[in-house]
Structure formats: structure tokens, C-alpha cells
Amino acid sequence: MSTNPDAATANMIKNLEAKTGRAMSEWIALVRGAGLAKHGEQVAWLKSTHRLGHGYANLVAHLAKAETAAPVAADAAIDAWFEGEKSAIRPIYEAVMAAVRALGADVELAPKKAYMSVRRSKQFACVHPSTKTRLDLGLQLKGVAPAGRLEAAGSWNAMVSHRVRLESVAQFDAEVRGWLQAAYAAA
Numbered sequence: 618m619s620t621n622p623d624a625a626t627a628n629m630i631k632n633l634e635a636k637t638g639r640a641m642s643e644w645i646a647l648v649r650g651a652g653l654a655k656h657g658e659q660v661a662w663l664k665s666t667h668r669l670g671h672g673y674a675n676l677v678a679h680l681a682k683a684e685t686a687a688p689v690a691a692d693a694a695i696d697a698w699f700e701g702e703k704s705a706i707r708p709i710y711e712a713v714m715a716a717v718r719a720l721g722a723d724v725e726l727a728p729k730k731a732y733m734s735v736r737r738s739k740q741f742a743c744v745h746p747s748t749k750t751r752l753d754l755g756l757q758l759k760g761v762a763p764a765g766r767l768e769a770a771g772s773w774n775a776m777v778s779h780r781v782r783l784e785s786v787a788q789f790d791a792e793v794r795g796w797l798q799a800a801y802a803a804a
Contacts, residue, residue: 626676626722633673641680648681656682656725671738675723694728702749709752712786713744716794720801740776741804742797754781754793756800767796
């Protein structure tokens, strides 16, 4: 059963206010006032100082960052990945990212120069437009033996343990979605 990430986030925001008596805007103001720049520092501070659970602390820190981030810059970077010959693989990227967003409200996306880092408490995946015909999905799956399409990442990307090469949307099938879910669950 798939969930609507926007509805899940709205529900978490409503529940946070009901449990703490503070609106999300107040939590965001607290985070900004704390002077902590890094997401992990903000989450740790919210958990230790305000006793928020990890999910709520992560959501507050994520939303505080989102309000100060420049989404146009991120969109422009993503658009640049798919200019020219790589435009044909953008539908694969969009399918993967839709599945990533559906994993949970605690997923954090961090565009890098050439790929998208996907984080929870730590990076568990990366989405990399590698060639004009292939998108690589990197996954952190410690203890899982590479087999078939799930290959060892090797020197491709040191931040993940495995890689799946995707040359069509159809290749992003239930098996690959299962590996993505497992990486998310382990993060």
C-alpha cells in the first residue's frame, strides 16, 4: 500500500503541534535561533534539548532547511544533469524519485554536483545520471551479497555498497523498489 508523502507530512505536523503545543513555525524559529547549521546537529539538539523523537526532530530540521534553501538552484542543477543527450533518461530519474519521496517524510534530498544524495539519518541511496543511456541507483545495503542486477558498488561511489544500472523505467521494477525500501529501512 503506498502512502501520500504530502498527507503523511501534514499529519506529522498536526500531531507535533497537538503533542507539544507548538506550531511548526515555532519549532522552525527555535531551530534557527539555536544557530546550528548542520541537519544532524539540529536533529540532535531537538532530541536532547526538547525531547522530540527522531522522526519529528528530523522533520523540523528538514523543514527549517527547506524554508531557507533556494529551490530554484536545486531545480537548475537537476535540469543541468539532463541537458542534451541525457534528456532521454530523465523519466527513469523521475520514477526513482517518486518512489524515494514515497518512502517517508523523513527522507532528505541533497543535490550534489552530479547526482542526488538520498538521506535519512545517513545516506542510504544516490541517484546518478551516469551516461546518456543509463541512470545508476546506488544503495547502502550492508551485509547483502551482490547478485544479478544488484552489483557491488566498488570504486563507483564509496558512500554506497551496491549499484543497480537502469536503462529504462521498466527496469525500476518491484525487485529494485524492494532494495530501495530495504536501504531506507536500514538507515
